[in-house]
Amino acid sequence: MDQHQPVTGAGPNAAGGPDGLEAARARAEALREQIRHHDYLYYVLDRPEIDDAAYDALMRELRELEARFPEIVTPDSPTQRVGGKPAAPFARVEHAEPMLSLDNAFSREELEAFDQRVRRAVGGDVAYVAELKIDGLSIALTYEEGRFVRGATRGDGEAGEDVTANLRTIRSLPLRLRDRERQVPQRVEVRGEVYMTFDAFRRLNQEQEARGQAPFANPRNAAAGSVRQLDPAVTAARSLNLWVYALAGWEGDPAAAPRSQWEVLQTLRQWGLPVNPHARRCTSLDELLAYIDEWAARRHQLPYLIDGIVIKVDDLAQQRELGTTARSPRWAIAYKFPAEKARTRVRDILVSVGRTGALTPVAVLDPVLLAGTTVSRASLHNADYIREKDVRIGDLVVVHKAGEIIPEVVEVVKEARTGDERPFTMPERCPACGSPVVRVEGEAATRCPNAACPAQQLERIRHFASRDAMDIEGLGPAVIEQLVARGLVRDVADLYRLEAEPVAQLERMGPKSAANLIAAIDASRARPLRRLLYGLGIRFVGERVAGVLARHFGTIHRVMEAEPAELMAVPEIGPRIAESVAAFFRDEHNRDLIRRLAEAGVRAAAGEPEPGSAAARAAAGAGAAAGVAGAAEGAGMAAGPAGIPGVAGGDAATDGLGSGPGATGPGGVGAPPGPDGPGVPPEVRERVAGKTFVFTGGLASMTRDEAEALVEALGGRATGSVSRKTDYVVAGEGAGSKLAKARELGIPVLDEQAFLRLVGRQPS
Numbered sequence: 001m002d003q004h005q006p007v008t009g010a011g012p013n014a015a016g017g018p019d020g021l022e023a024a025r026a027r028a029e030a031l032r033e034q035i036r037h038h039d040y041l042y043y044v045l046d047r048p049e050i051d052d053a054a055y056d057a058l059m060r061e062l063r064e065l066e067a068r069f070p071e072i073v074t075p076d077s078p079t080q081r082v083g084g085k086p087a088a089p090f091a092r093v094e095h096a097e098p099m100l101s102l103d104n105a106f107s108r109e110e111l112e113a114f115d116q117r118v119r120r121a122v123g124g125d126v127a128y129v130a131e132l133k134i135d136g137l138s139i140a141l142t143y144e145e146g147r148f149v150r151g152a153t154r155g156d157g158e159a160g161e162d163v164t165a166n167l168r169t170i171r172s173l174p175l176r177l178r179d180r181e182r183q184v185p186q187r188v189e190v191r192g193e194v195y196m197t198f199d200a201f202r203r204l205n206q207e208q209e210a211r212g213q214a215p216f217a218n219p220r221n222a223a224a225g226s227v228r229q230l231d232p233a234v235t236a237a238r239s240l241n242l243w244v245y246a247l248a249g250w251e252g253d254p255a256a257a258p259r260s261q262w263e264v265l266q267t268l269r270q271w272g273l274p275v276n277p278h279a280r281r282c283t284s285l286d287e288l289l290a291y292i293d294e295w296a297a298r299r300h301q302l303p304y305l306i307d308g309i310v311i312k313v314d315d316l317a318q319q320r321e322l323g324t325t326a327r328s329p330r331w332a333i334a335y336k337f338p339a340e341k342a343r344t345r346v347r348d349i350l351v352s353v354g355r356t357g358a359l360t361p362v363a364v365l366d367p368v369l370l371a372g373t374t375v376s377r378a379s380l381h382n383a384d385y386i387r388e389k390d391v392r393i394g395d396l397v398v399v400h401k402a403g404e405i406i407p408e409v410v411e412v413v414k415e416a417r418t419g420d421e422r423p424f425t426m427p428e429r430c431p432a433c434g435s436p437v438v439r440v441e442g443e444a445a446t447r448c449p450n451a452a453c454p455a456q457q458l459e460r461i462r463h464f465a466s467r468d469a470m471d472i473e474g475l476g477p478a479v480i481e482q483l484v485a486r487g488l489v490r491d492v493a494d495l496y497r498l499e500a501e502p503v504a505q506l507e508r509m510g511p512k513s514a515a516n517l518i519a520a521i522d523a524s525r526a527r528p529l530r531r532l533l534y535g536l537g538i539r540f541v542g543e544r545v546a547g548v549l550a551r552h553f554g555t556i557h558r559v560m561e562a563e564p565a566e567l568m569a570v571p572e573i574g575p576r577i578a579e580s581v582a583a584f585f586r587d588e589h590n591r592d593l594i595r596r597l598a599e600a601g602v603r604a605a606a607g608e609p610e611p612g613s614a615a616a617r618a619a620a621g622a623g624a625a626a627g628v629a630g631a632a633e634g635a636g637m638a639a640g641p642a643g644i645p646g647v648a649g650g651d652a653a654t655d656g657l658g659s660g661p662g663a664t665g666p667g668g669v670g671a672p673p674g675p676d677g678p679g680v681p682p683e684v685r686e687r688v689a690g691k692t693f694v695f696t697g698g699l700a701s702m703t704r705d706e707a708e709a710l711v712e713a714l715g716g717r718a719t720g721s722v723s724r725k726t727d728y729v730v731a732g733e734g735a736g737s738k739l740a741k742a743r744e745l746g747i748p749v750l751d752e753q754a755f756l757r758l759v760g761r762q763p764s
């Protein structure tokens with residue numbers, strides 16, 4: 001299926017669209033309904049269900065219908081509006097000038113038509129600036145006297161969400177502009193795109209997976225989800241990047257303002273802002289088309305995702321002359337690249353076994369060129385996914401890749417079936433060790449329950465040695481595989497008894513690399529507790545949770561002996577994580593493993609306290625504690641934000657006083673980035689804990705009792721009447737006087753969707 005349909009002539013409606021006015025009106029309403037649904041998923045939840053090409057096709061059909069029957073256009077039609085409404089948990093920010101969307105072109109003909117329209121309107125020569133269309137989240141940055149004062153999302157174009165605190169954590173965003181060559185005006189809005197590189201995206205999804213959370217579908221969703229959440233510490237941990245490309249609301253000497261888009265880019269660059277280096281000024285349509293062709297070919301070499309080329313009239317006076325519609329400027333257009341999909345055949349479906357024993361089906365494909373790389377495997381996620389899509393061995397399928405490292409099978413071409421295709425069933429025994437597999441009720445995954453399973457062993461050792469865990473250089477999969485196969489290593493404790501000689505015998509090893517490996521293993525004995533805890537691969541214990549546990553308990557023994565209730569008393573630790581940690585350390589094998597690690601001289605396993613923890617402070621005496629904590633946070637802080645004053649200090653101090661619910665602020669920046677259990681993400685807990693909620697009116701998705709219980713489970717309070725102490729009023733259907741009271745007192749009012757978002761529940 002190819003959703004990229006270059007449209008020439010009258011478009012698809014000429015052949016078979018609804019003809020009568022009423023039929024057109026009905027079809028348009030149906031399309032609007034669908035588009036609104038997808039807008040909500042995309043702009044509010046950052047969780048689209050269809051890809052952009054499919055969405056664009058719906059928009060295109062609606063636009064063409066409205067062009068044929070102008071009387072059916074409604075003011076609230078998605079063709080007349082930009083984006084989505086700002087979400088309630090954020091403060092509203094009005095933009096200096098509307099932030100518009102862009103018209104799209106999908107073919108050469110459409111670009112020619114655009115060029116002709118422009119030339120006709122300005123009646124003369126036109127130069128364009130062509131820029132890469134970065135697939136990220138558009139934002140507006142306000143600078144006053146050269147200082148960054150506010151950052152906002154686009155929202156509905158008129159007003160967006162205040163995400164200043166989150167944007168301040170982006171390191172390429174200057175908090176002060178330089179004005180060496182070009183004076184900075186009193187006030188100006190800089191516009192650009194926040195994006196995530198493929199590398200950062202891959203790392204984030206690995207962490208998501210470690211936490212048992214759903215991976216992001218593409219870098220755009222990951223970037224948007226990271227900016228549009230309430231905890232700056234989470235944004236800080238996510239390596240976001242920025243390109244800027246526009247100016248608005250210039251308040252300063254008009255003579256100093258740039259006169260062309262090309263000058264805008266130079267100006268932004270001179271102010272020290274990140275401007276993409278690949279823009280080009282073109283003086284003819286042919287030059288533009290050449291630029292597009294060039295980037296259609298080169299785009300896969302970029303470390304980030306682009307989904308097209310933006311073409312802008314260069315001269316700002318001509319831009320003003322051309323003007324805008326309610327939705328988009330008439331002086332710009334976005335050429336969109338065709339969707340990155342390809343058809344190929346499923347040769348086989350294999351099953352791989354992960355560190356926790358989860359069985360993951362993988363499609364083995366006839367190699368096909370997709371998004372610049374040859375693809376021969378695609379993830380099928382789990383048995384449910386295969387059943388839902390009905391993927392069979394031998395099927396012709398559509399594979400898709402949008403920045404994911406592992407492409408996905410998105411759809412089966414059922415018309416192409418011959419009847420020889422074979423349905424896949426999950427094996428009943430583990431393909432690595434033969435143990436009967438288990439499937440836990442309510443979980444998508446099928447697991448091998450055998451802790452001694454060689455496939456699991458291999459994955460566990462790999463995780464233990466990985467960079468963010470014990471960081472053992474040179475211990476890659478190929479080496480581990482041989483070590484396990486030769487019986488030299490069964491678990492991670494065995495690593496510390498390895499001797500150089502047998503290691504040197506391994507394939508592609510020698511005395512020198514063996515000595516290096518042994519030295520690297522030796523060096524890992526000194527790693528701190530949080531790395532050990534993360535490296536053990538306890539379910540739901542990602543880097544962030546490991547850091548929290550390490551700082552709270554200080555030694556492995558205290559973590560091992562903690563009851564679930566004690567674990568749960570730690571800020572950020574929910575019941576699922578607590579139970580998982582307790583279960584891990586109840587297991588005799590695991591206790592024995594820790595004992596052997598301690599004997600092997602792994603210091604954290606031997607009980608050396610985590611610097612900065614309560615245990616360390618007890619050992620060092622209270623006076624020295626602050627210093628120790630400060631130093632210990634040093635490493636974490638360097639990776640943290642530059643712009644959140646006092647966050648790391650506050651975090652350490654909170655721990656020092658041992659006060660639990662103090663962590664409602666934006667804490668945790670000093671801790672390693674990342675995760676928490678899938679039950680309750682830490683940002684949710686931090687948002688809700690200690691906050692007072694009042695419910696008014698009825699909710700569609702739960703009873704009031706359930707909503708109150710939910711808030712309380714997250715450490716918040718639910719009360720019956722609105723006062724100045726109320727943090728949020730949740731207004732459902734038929735809300736009454738409490739809503740009026742909330743407005744009077746200026747208390748934030750959440751609608752049901754905003755409430756569900758706040759508490760981390762996906763709205764229905």
Ligand SMILES: NC(=O)c1ccc[n+]([C@@H]2O[C@H](COP(=O)([O-])OP(=O)(O)OC[C@H]3O[C@@H](n4cnc5c(N)ncnc54)[C@H](O)[C@@H]3O)[C@@H](O)[C@H]2O)c1
Nearest residue numbers: 038042048050051052055101102131132133134138245310
């Ligand atoms: N899959 C879905 O369910 C779904 C739902 C809604 C929207 N969408 C996608 O979003 C698009 C609509 O979003 P949109 O309104 O942001 O329009 P757009 O993506 O078509 O183009 C406008 C945006 O391009 C971005 N941009 C990137 N580089 C730029 C540059 N150099 N100069 C100027 N702008 C640049 C800006 O953020 C700008 O707001 C649709 O085309 C669709 O693909 C998808």
Ligand SMILES: [Zn+2]
Nearest residue numbers: 430433448453
């Ligand atoms: Zn197994």
